[in-house]
Amino acid sequence: MTTNRTFTMIKPDAVAEGHSGSIIKMIEEAGFRIIAVKKVQLTAERAGQFYAVHRERPFYQALCDYMSSGPIIPMILEKDNAVADFRKLIGATNPAQAEEGTIRKLFAKSIEANAIHGSDSDENAKIEGDFFFAGLEQY
Ligand code: GDP
Secondary structure, eight states: OGGGEEEEEEOHHHHHTTOHHHHHHHHHHTTOEEEEEOOBOOOHHHHHHHTGGGTTSTTHHHHHHHHTSSOBEEEEEEOTTHHHHHHHHHOOSSGGGSOTTSHHHHHOOSSSSOSEEEOSSHHHHHHHHHHHHTTSSOO
């Protein structure tokens, strides 16, 4: 049922400021079930692997430094139409452009420190979920 799953991470700024509980509550109230969850801190190198697609972008190094600056909470989530519905719940990349009531509008500090990640396709949801959880118990 890969198409009914997405992958998310609560990012270092939101974890550090104690917003993870509020964010998980919003996720569950929106109808997503948590399939896998943990709290980890990435090295800059590992963050670079996760965001390799952005390797040529000017903000790549800053993004890797930020994403390895503190613990994050990666999760695999399940719900009908998970990828699209979750992108709607989190809002636009830049919180200044995010809709009212979205997670980024409520909790993001900047276009970089934007509180939460959400996969942009079923294919990437599977790749990103496996990045953090493959090899562990079945999920
Ligand atoms: P997303 O799919 O909404 O997360 O956005 P992207 O895939 O385009 O970018 C990945 C992540 O890189 C974003 O969530 C931000 O944390 C960061 N990012 C995106 N655009 C910028 C930018 O213009 N400047 C900086 N500093 N960070 C950015």
